[in-house]
Amino acid sequence: MNKTVPRSARICAELIASIASGALRPGDPIDLAQLCRRHRVSRTVVREAVAELAGKGLVLARPGIGTEVAPESRWNLLDTALIQASMPFDGPGSLMAQAGELRRVIEPAIAADAARHASRTARAGILNALRRLAGAIGAGELTAQPMLASALHEAIAAASPNRMLGMIDRTLSAARVVHYQCLQSSHGDRTASMLAARPLIARQTGLALAVVRGEVLSASSHALDLASLGIGLGTRAPLRTSPHEAGTHQDDPDGPHTRPMPLDEEPAHSILTEPRQSDPAGDPMRLRIPSLLSLTARTAALER
Helix, strand or coil: CCCCCCHHHHHHHHHHHHHHHCCCCCCCEECHHHHHHHHCCCHHHHHHHHHHHHHCCCEEEECCCEEEECCHHHCCCCCHHHHHHCCCCCCCCCHHHHHHHHHHHHHHHHHHHHHHHCCHHHHHHHHHHHHHHHHHHHCCCHHHHHHHHHHHHHHHHHCCCCHHHHHHHHHHHHHHHHHHHHHHHCCCCHHHHHHHHHHHHHHHHHHHHHHHHCCHHHHHHHHHHHHHCCCCCCCCCCCCCCHHHHCCCCCCCCCCCCCCCCCCCCCHHHHCCCCCCCCCCCCCCCCCCCCCHHHHHHHHHHHC
């Protein structure tokens, strides 16, 4: 049963969209009486919407003056609703583009720190997050993928002992989910999205394995590649071939866990297999992805 969206929430979403698009700019007044008439609601409902916006730093209610859009310096730029409303506006300098640039700075640093310091428990958490993500892609559960992809990043951030990096990563969570949603929607129909998921999970697998194995440079490289996918909102940036996928690995002299990758070791993208010729659910594009138990076995030595 679908839940009815509260009227105050609809008004709040409308105002956020207007602010994100620039239709309402800092200092512009918000006519509460007009909102009441247009939406045929009481002033109490409108005040609830305004209170929600004030909590996000988007509006100011001045007694005796009225309500206006707050200066941008007061906005919570990492608020989920504001980021989602900014999805259509992806030009240079946009909120979405800047969030992508911030990911490119922060996420490689987190991945490298996690690769250096991940405990056995943290490595198990990363592998579990990877299994859930691969399982969703294998089952064709497209709507779950952005949240599960972000959860993988969160598991990697949890492996870093640097609490400041972890806090920054949590603030980036909403932007990361929206970036993955944009990548998904940019491919149009479901079949195209399923095909696009294959190289994406290969990169995510490469990132997770590099962190679990303690491969600092490879982890940072994979994290940078994934963050770069968010730049341009679905226009896939050319992905660089990492040392991991080339079959060699450059050791990080400062990384205590780094090791060369054996030439006969299975590359990250090989956990994906070709699509089934006939799928029992009638979906020829459903991916067949193993449970990754063999992946766990290959990393068991590191976890011990």
